Amino acid sequence: MSQLLSLRDRKRAETWAALHLSASGTALDKGLECVTVDAVAADAGVSPRTFFNYFASKEDAVLGLQEPFVGESMLADFDVDGDLLASVSHLMHAVTRTIHGSADEDGNRCREVICRYPQLMHRRFQYIVKVEQLVTDAVAERLAQSSRWATAPAGYNVEDVAKMLVLVAGASLRFAIQKTTSHPTRESQSEALDQGMELMRNILKELL
Amino acid sequence: MSQLLSLRDRKRAETWAALHLSASGTALDKGLECVTVDAVAADAGVSPRTFFNYFASKEDAVLGLQEPFVGESMLADFDVDGDLLASVSHLMHAVTRTIHGSADEDGNRCREVICRYPQLMHRRFQYIVKVEQLVTDAVAERLAQSSRWATAPAGYNVEDVAKMLVLVAGASLRFAIQKTTSHPTRESQSEALDQGMELMRNILKELL
DNA sequence: TGTATTTTTGCAGTGACTGCAATAATGGTT
DNA sequence: AACCATTATTGCAGTCACTGCAAAAATACA
Numbered sequence: 358m359s360q361l362l363s364l365r366d367r368k369r370a371e372t373w374a375a376l377h378l379s380a381s382g383t384a385l386d387k388g389l390e391c392v393t394v395d396a397v398a399a400d401a402g403v404s405p406r407t408f409f410n411y412f413a414s415k416e417d418a419v420l421g422l423q424e425p426f427v428g429e430s431m432l433a434d435f436d437v438d439g440d441l442l443a444s445v446s447h448l449m450h451a452v453t454r455t456i457h458g459s460a461d462e463d464g465n466r467c468r469e470v471i472c473r474y475p476q477l478m479h480r481r482f483q484y485i486v487k488v489e490q491l492v493t494d495a496v497a498e499r500l501a502q503s504s505r506w507a508t509a510p511a512g513y514n515v516e517d518v519a520k521m522l523v524l525v526a527g528a529s530l531r532f533a534i535q536k537t538t539s540h541p542t543r544e545s546q547s548e549a550l551d552q553g554m555e556l557m558r559n560i561l562k563e564l565l
Numbered sequence: 566m567s568q569l570l571s572l573r574d575r576k577r578a579e580t581w582a583a584l585h586l587s588a589s590g591t592a593l594d595k596g597l598e599c600v601t602v603d604a605v606a607a608d609a610g611v612s613p614r615t616f617f618n619y620f621a622s623k624e625d626a627v628l629g630l631q632e633p634f635v636g637e638s639m640l641a642d643f644d645v646d647g648d649l650l651a652s653v654s655h656l657m658h659a660v661t662r663t664i665h666g667s668a669d670e671d672g673n674r675c676r677e678v679i680c681r682y683p684q685l686m687h688r689r690f691q692y693i694v695k696v697e698q699l700v701t702d703a704v705a706e707r708l709a710q711s712s713r714w715a716t717a718p719a720g721y722n723v724e725d726v727a728k729m730l731v732l733v734a735g736a737s738l739r740f741a742i743q744k745t746t747s748h749p750t751r752e753s754q755s756e757a758l759d760q761g762m763e764l765m766r767n768i769l770k771e772l773l
Numbered sequence: 774t775g776t777a778t779t780t781t782t783g784c785a786g787t788g789a790c791t792g793c794a795a796t797a798a799t800g801g802t803t
Numbered sequence: 804a805a806c807c808a809t810t811a812t813t814g815c816a817g818t819c820a821c822t823g824c825a826a827a828a829a830t831a832c833a
Contacts, residue, residue, distance in 0.1 A: 528732035
């Protein structure tokens with residue numbers, strides 16, 4: 358188990374976690390203004406300069422953000438011919454989770470920090486923009502292979518359709534995020550996501 | 566004409582424009598890394614400290630960003646019982662324009678800067694989040710007075726419906742923004758907005 | 774053990790941004 | 804014109820995020 362990672366990788370993971378834990382903990386305990394790179398680095402037992410080997414900014418450390426990626430497993434139950442909106446929103450949800458390198462227990466802590474310091478949401482949105490780009494590419498690839506969607510409406514291409522799908526599906530994701538961060542309840546975010554999708558359908562059915 | 570504004574207000578407007586023009590001009594001519602607060606302030610003939618009386622950050626100066634607001638005139642042709650999605654997206658578009666204090670001719674310059682330095686888009690998104698909040702409140706108020714929308718679907722309230730409407734309408738706005746900034750054509754953004762809305766309708770009709 | 778690679782670290786520097794208090798400019802009043 | 808209240812500008816001193824660079828330490832590998 359501990360041999361799956363080399364000593365180097367294990368230490369890296371430990372330092373990453375120590376920095377993130379110190380940053381988010383200090384933010385909750387003493388306030389975000391007390392979170393300085395120097396203090397966090399000292400708390401984690403590394404030099405301030407090393408901090409930037411792990412995080413591009415102190416906000417990233419507080420939220421434990423990492424570069425998002427589209428994993429193979431996430432695309433497994435992506436069905437172009439099924440409920441496309443649901444597929445896309447679930448894919449976005451899955452990829453969005455990859456920007457949080459921390460464990461699930463840490464999720465509530467982060468949500469609490471974001472709730473107290475909404476400025477941090479902005480930084481998270483930056484990452485979500487990256488998620489949108491990644492998912493758009495992945496969706497476009499799937500659409501291009503589908504007989505139904507390979508040809509887009511006149512004046513548009515497959516990338517446009519993918520982009521629009523991601524933006525619309527992203528609406529329900531953002532709805533779910535705003536709901537769960539302003540009301541830090543126990544209910545899971547994927548529940549909120551499905552509820553948001555349902556509300557969206559209800560409204561749109563009336564409007565189209 | 567020049568008496569409509571007091572001397573103080575006129576000078577303020579001039580200094581604002583000088584700072585913004587210097588910042589965006591330097592970004593285009595010499596690159597964004599050459600845009601420093603000191604240089605911009607000197608170029609505009611004010612002290613560096615004064616710069617921060619006008620802009621909260623140097624990015625704001627480059628893009629000429631101002632606090633968004635919902636004007637009376639924007640709500641004039643908002644029709645709750647008509648094409649609600651179109652109404653909301655047009656309202657969002659109108660409010661989004663208020664974050665750009667500069668004149669229309671300056672729009673292309675800013676789009677060019679954003680195109681060359683996509684990091685700036687993030688700062689703009691921060692303002693768009695504010696736009697979303699403002700428009701959500703305005704829309705919720707209108708919905709509450711409407712007989713059709715005053716009662717939301719079970720489990721949701723009017724604010725939820727307004728939020729979702731804004732997010733969905735925002736999707737077509739973001740689509741239009743991405744289109745026009747990656748392809749800085751002459752066609753107006755409101756055209757792109759309507760086209761995006763049309764694409765969204767086409768796609769959603771197939772999916773609902 | 775020796776060597777190549779990666780990581781950490783210190784250092785010195787740039788530049789954004791802030792609070793504060795003095796000074797100057799402006800608006801309105803007598 | 805003279806006077807005062809309000810508001811804007813400025814300099815100063817300081818904090819802190821973030822960077823490039825090169826030396827030193829840790830790790831991997833043969």
